[in-house]
Amino acid sequence: DTGVSQDPRHKITKRGQNVTFRCDPISEHNRLYWYRQTLGQGPEFLTYFQNEAQLEKSRLLSDRFSAERPKGSFSTLEIQRTEQGDSAMYLCASRTSGVADTQYFGPGTRLTVL
Amino acid sequence: GQNIDQPTEMTATEGAIVQINCTYQTSGFNGLFWYQQHAGEAPTFLSYNVLDGLEEKGRFSSFLSRSKGYSYLLLKELQMKDSASYLCGPRVSGGSYIPTFGRGTSLIVHP
Numbered sequence: 001d002t003g004v005s006q007d008p009r010h011k012i013t014k015r016g017q018n019v020t021f022r023c024d025p026i027s028e029h030n031r032l033y034w035y036r037q038t039l040g041q042g043p044e045f046l047t048y049f050q051n052e053a054q055l056e057k058s059r060l061l062s063d064r065f066s067a068e069r070p071k072g073s074f075s076t077l078e079i080q081r082t083e084q085g086d087s088a089m090y091l092c093a094s095r096t097s098g099v100a101d102t103q104y105f106g107p108g109t110r111l112t113v114l
Numbered sequence: 115g116q117n118i119d120q121p122t123e124m125t126a127t128e129g130a131i132v133q134i135n136c137t138y139q140t141s142g143f144n145g146l147f148w149y150q151q152h153a154g155e156a157p158t159f160l161s162y163n164v165l166d167g168l169e170e171k172g173r174f175s176s177f178l179s180r181s182k183g184y185s186y187l188l189l190k191e192l193q194m195k196d197s198a199s200y201l202c203g204p205r206v207s208g209g210s211y212i213p214t215f216g217r218g219t220s221l222i223v224h225p
Contacts, residue, residue, distance in 0.1 A: 042217045108156055
């Protein structure tokens with residue numbers, strides 16, 4: 001499988017717990033994006049990386065959200081002290097740095113906070 | 115910032131043609147994507163328009179007018195499997211690529 005993969009696919013947690021999601025991009029893609037999508041809405045941009053550098057993080061929803069891509073390959077998104085409002089689908093996408101190159105999305109991680 | 119407007123929902127009959135409109139206001143526009151998203155699945159790429167005009171790709175075509183801030187996705191010979199959400203995504207330039215999406219148009223195709 002050469003697509004974008006995400007793990008886990010589903011996560012159920014209790015309010016106040018920390019959760020971490022992983023994204024493995026397509027291997028030759030140097031750009032990686034995280035989005036959040038709630039029901040009936042389009043994907044909402046959170047942050048992105050070019051290789052290991054996080055070039056945009058001002059749209060992370062709060063300081064409880066953080067992301068890393070330590071070696072420029074896989075990335076993790078962590079949410080600390082989860083709240084019920086964090087329940088959503090978290091999507092990862094990757095692309096090369098070509099001007100018109102397409103983003104390819106992973107299957108997403110569905111988070112439910114009880 | 116970006117304002118993206120698309121109809122929330124549309125219905126059409128199998129075999130028909132449907133046009134999904136998208137208007138946008140962005141700073142630093144540099145092309146527009148359309149994605150298809152089936153319920154519970156990830157978005158998949160349909161088209162990317164940079165220049166004004168119509169681009170055709172099989173049953174799907176996409177049109178862009180940069181001066182009007184307007185795009186549409188045209189779906190011909192509708193099939194039941196085309197029932198999905200269609201996301202309009204203007205691409206903003208300026209040093210970093212930050213694609214943004216509208217809320218999407220939910221298309222329901224019925225027999």
